[in-house]
Amino acid sequence: MTYAAYFESRRDEQLNELSDWLKIPSISALSEHKKDVLTAAQWLADTLKKAGLEHIEIHPTEGHPVVYADYLHAPGKPTVLVYGHYDVQPVDPLNLWTTPPFEPNIRDGKLYARGATDDKGQVFMHIKALEAILKEEGTLPVNIKLCIEGEEEIGSVHLPPFLEAHKDLLVADAVLVSDTALLERGRPAICTGLRGLCSMEVEVTTASTDLHSGTYGGAVPNALHALVSLLSSLHDDKGRIAVDGFYEGVPELSQVMREEFAKQGIDEEKIREGLGLSALYGEEGYTFVERVGARPTLELNGVYGGFQGEGTKTVIPKQAHAKITCRLVGDQNPQHILDAIEAHLQSHIQPGAKVHVRQVEKAFAFNSDPSNAFLQLAADAYGKVYGTRALFTKDGGSIPIMESFSRILKAPVVLMGFGLNDENLHAPDEHFNLENFDKGLLTIVEFLKSAGTAELAAE
Amino acid sequence: MTYAAYFESRRDEQLNELSDWLKIPSISALSEHKKDVLTAAQWLADTLKKAGLEHIEIHPTEGHPVVYADYLHAPGKPTVLVYGHYDVQPVDPLNLWTTPPFEPNIRDGKLYARGATDDKGQVFMHIKALEAILKEEGTLPVNIKLCIEGEEEIGSVHLPPFLEAHKDLLVADAVLVSDTALLERGRPAICTGLRGLCSMEVEVTTASTDLHSGTYGGAVPNALHALVSLLSSLHDDKGRIAVDGFYEGVPELSQVMREEFAKQGIDEEKIREGLGLSALYGEEGYTFVERVGARPTLELNGVYGGFQGEGTKTVIPKQAHAKITCRLVGDQNPQHILDAIEAHLQSHIQPGAKVHVRQVEKAFAFNSDPSNAFLQLAADAYGKVYGTRALFTKDGGSIPIMESFSRILKAPVVLMGFGLNDENLHAPDEHFNLENFDKGLLTIVEFLKSAGTAELAAE
Structure with a gap:
């Protein structure tokens, strides 16, 4: 069975399963949801177990817990650490949601719920991709570790000390993260910079x-x-x-960087119109992409x-x-x-x-090197599934913990995102385009398989 | 029996009665309290009836109703129209109240509740003063009308058209209002200007x-x-x-007006300290009293x-x-x-x-003429009860309807207030100093009796 056929036959079942997770209001910023955050962590641990992962543990921290799991049966092969988060943003103003934030609803090929794209939906894809390879091939092509936290939306306060304390447990050749976006529909991107x-x-x-x-x-x-x-x-x-x-x-923006930004071919007029604005507004002397990516x-x-x-x-x-x-x-x-x-x-x-x-x-801000082999393999994996190789971009968002991962674990971080920028993350009507759910599952499988066969010894 | 003895013997009973009114959350600004505002109007009408007033009517308006009553049995004597309001300000932030705003509580000789001083407490004094004269003397020395509205805290939107429509009903020789403050404890004042x-x-x-x-x-x-x-x-x-x-x-502040303001002898340092401020702040070139009274x-x-x-x-x-x-x-x-x-x-x-x-x-702003006979009698009445004649001042507050009364009814408006400026009106812990409740009752009686005997034909 091809992986495409595998995922297609299980699509409804898997979306139902994801919906169960999305129903849990794991808002890390609000103390009245502390119990919900814990429930979401427990749900994650149970689902990792069902997928076939091992050594599952809910590590308490001074804040919300970190969920760990691994599958380490590929001696001589690289170790990939998957990072993500199971906490979500607050939901107010509640009256602007078309359907309630914690009652997942599919409309027009989009799954609407708080956390659908940021980041439960994207974390869920990794679990299902790993489960698929395990079911189809009995083992994984690389060694896998997962480290999924519950405080990303409040600045990952307790994760850096956790990484320091568990450096040996978490050691990896690459960190794989799906919490960023495509450039636009059909145009995958690997983010090499975060604010x-x-x-x-x-x-x-x-x-x-x-x-x-x-x-x-x-x-x-x-x-x-x-x-x-x-x-x-x-x-x-x-x-x-x-x-x-x-x-x-x-850093001052060099002419070379400005040309690189210009290649994204962003149509500012289209953005302005899409946001319902009479004018864009920002620091004088910079384009939209420069303002978001480099200022x-x-x-x-x-x-x-x-x-x-x-x-x-x-x-x-x-x-x-x-x-x-x-x-x-x-x-x-x-x-x-x-x-x-x-x-x-x-x-x-x-x-x-x-x-x-x-x-x-x-x-701190985070930057990674696009010439790294894992980043190159990731761009290829997108190419096989999307029909167009991923561009290397810089994103205006922050995943505060990325800088800590690259500093503490000394591993390249591959930001392999499947969201879209207009999916209302942090706003009412957050949603996830299921087209990228389907393609994302395949892209993750492609990437892991290629990482298992490539010559990465020099990394 | 002297009036002082009369009121003293009924003090607890009257404060309990006032408390019943204060318990009704008649917040005119919030539509969810519309029913409470109506309940407060009905309470007022019932209490006016018990006091011996006649022709009591709750006049509906497009907003909250106006309560009217009269007692017109002094032919040849002046007619005094008492104005006040039974609506109150919102109460947030609720957590800053020492006791709940609608559970009246007496501490240190002060009655704490929303509306205690602004304006239910002061309206209540007029009713009790009239009741006292009726009980003691069988009639009133002047003709009395009462017009108590429920929209003062939201700008008296529907009262001017009500005044226009009921000009004949409301015609009076003077309008008497208790909704302002003494200069400070023991120093009565009659406000001759409102912003x-x-x-x-x-x-x-x-x-x-x-x-x-x-x-x-x-x-x-x-x-x-x-x-x-x-x-x-x-x-x-x-x-x-x-x-x-x-x-x-x-208007530019003349030297004469500046000297008049200075006579109040306000100690800015004492005000600053009393408010817990590191500095007062306002328009450059003016004193505290000038900023509040004339700017x-x-x-x-x-x-x-x-x-x-x-x-x-x-x-x-x-x-x-x-x-x-x-x-x-x-x-x-x-x-x-x-x-x-x-x-x-x-x-x-x-x-x-x-x-x-x-x-x-x-x-519009409102100004009245201190040389008017009713204002002079009012100053004398204070003098008899407080031992010091009232000063004529200008107040920074607004009773938007005062300008309408003086324009539509063409009568002098006597602002005979019994509040104090530090009684937290419009803020948490609003209260009314009961010393001025006691003296206020006597001052109103004095004023009405003098208005009934004085030669006022020339007005």
Whole structure:
């Protein structure tokens, strides 16, 4: 039986199985879902066992657990470590979902659910690809380890110490990850660069109580005024980040790199229209692809304070909040960036207001070398299934742990993604195009088989 | 029996009765409390009846009803129309209340509850004062009408048309209102000026969906960035409102007026300390009393957009919101002000973002003449009870309907308030100092009796 026939005959059954996983609201950011995250880890462990993997273990951490499994019966062959995550993003605003986020629903060849593409759907493909080879051939062409975590959406806080502590267990010749996207439908891509990420929560406080705007309005500081003025000072009017030292470690874009980015042939007008925007907006002097792939950002992800209910409330709020994340590139040091922003905020705060900052995530940017043999084999595997070889690209997203994997395990990281950029990851109506579910299964099988036969001794 | 003895003997019973009213969450701004607002109106009507008032009627409006009652048995004597409101402000943030807002609680001689001072507590005093005179003397020294509305906290939207339609019913020689404050404990004041009020809701939108900050961050507009930049542009760095045309109709502060304000002897350092502020803040070149009493404001009462939950969400929000109110002085036209702000917002919005404005309240500022006989009698009445005659002041708050009363009924408005400025009206832990409940009852009785005997024919 060909693998294509194998997967086709089991498609409905496998999608049902994936749906069971997607039904578990494993939102790592919200403490009320701690139990659900654990349930999703247990589901994963059970499914790995059924697939034929061995040494399955749910490793507790100080946060959510890491699920490990392996199958080490290919002596002399390379060892491939599959990484992914079983936690998902929060789902609000809930009212913008067409069908509820944790009731998976297939429409138009797309599976809609929180986690469908990021990342349960993609992790699930690896399990099913391994199960298929085991069923069809009785063994695997390479040694396989899986390390699937539950804290990717909150910055993988506890994974680096886990990697350090289990270096011997996890040692591998390559790390294989499916958590990125094709360039567009039918055009596979292997991402060789990811932006770093750092985040902070900002609180501005003024008086000891909310005040009536009639009694005090115009004569006391307003926490919201202080906050919007502060946040507004973080960018200049050319879209550039106005924080001293922010651009330290950001590589200048060479002409060669600009030409490389241009090859992706991105149609900015099409993107603008697809997003329903009257105009794109960003740092002056860069194209869309350059802004996302090679420039750092400072984004406001949430701002709130004062009255949010229906109608009017003539209140002067005593506190206001903001959530900020930065995407980092090159050698930007996340700790330095957070410190620089904090210093900016402290020095720009209005008289009578105080600002308190809580630093949260800190992850360096990640870059890999496209000439590495595993990356070349991965590009070939895509070529066999998709009919077009994968391009090597740079992605604007962050998988904070990639830099840790390449540093701690000293192995090349192959970002073999099967998502699409318009699949609403982190937004309402997240979905996964099942065309790439089908092709992804085959691509993973192709890659593992080629890795088992290629001469990789020199790596 | 003296009135002092009368009220003392009934104090507990009357406070229990007031508490029953305060337990009804008549929040006019929130539609889910529509029924509670009606219940509070019915409670008021029943209590007016028990007090001996006549012609009690709950007049429906397109919003919340107006409660009317009268007692017209003093031919040849003046007619005094008592105005107040039985609706209250919203209560969030609920967690900052020491005891729940709708479970009245007396601590340290203060009655804590939403509406305790603004305005149920003060309206209740009028009812009890009238009841007392009726019980003790069998009739009232003047003709009395009461007009108590349920929409003051949402801008008295339906009261002006009600006044127009019922001009004949409501005709009076003076309008008596208790919804303002003493200057400070033991220093009564009659407010002869109130700021106007206008309000708007602002919505900024960008893409048709929330976007992932990895995939798009740095290359698309962020609704929160657009909003904070927009809101920040509304003030300059001297605390002055930077909207073209905003100060049209604002009278310059004469040296005489500045001296009048200075007479209040406000200790700014004491205010700063009492509010727990590191510094006061406002328009450069004005004192605290001038800023509140004679200068207009533009305040952010609420700002919100994006992720507000626990943890981090790397989202680029597609929409963001603000609630804005302005306090107006002099001849500022609320419609012109709203239009000027809207034009400012439209002309300052970032590329790729759109701003939508919903104009809500529109009320002119109000000023009355301290030389009027009713105002003079009121100042005397305070003098008899408090031992010190009331000062004539200007207040920073707004009772939007005052301007309508004086214009439509063509009667002087006597703002005989018994609150204190630190009673957290519109904030958590609103309360009413019972010392002023006790003295207020006597002051109202004094005023009504003097109005019944004085020569007022010339008014």
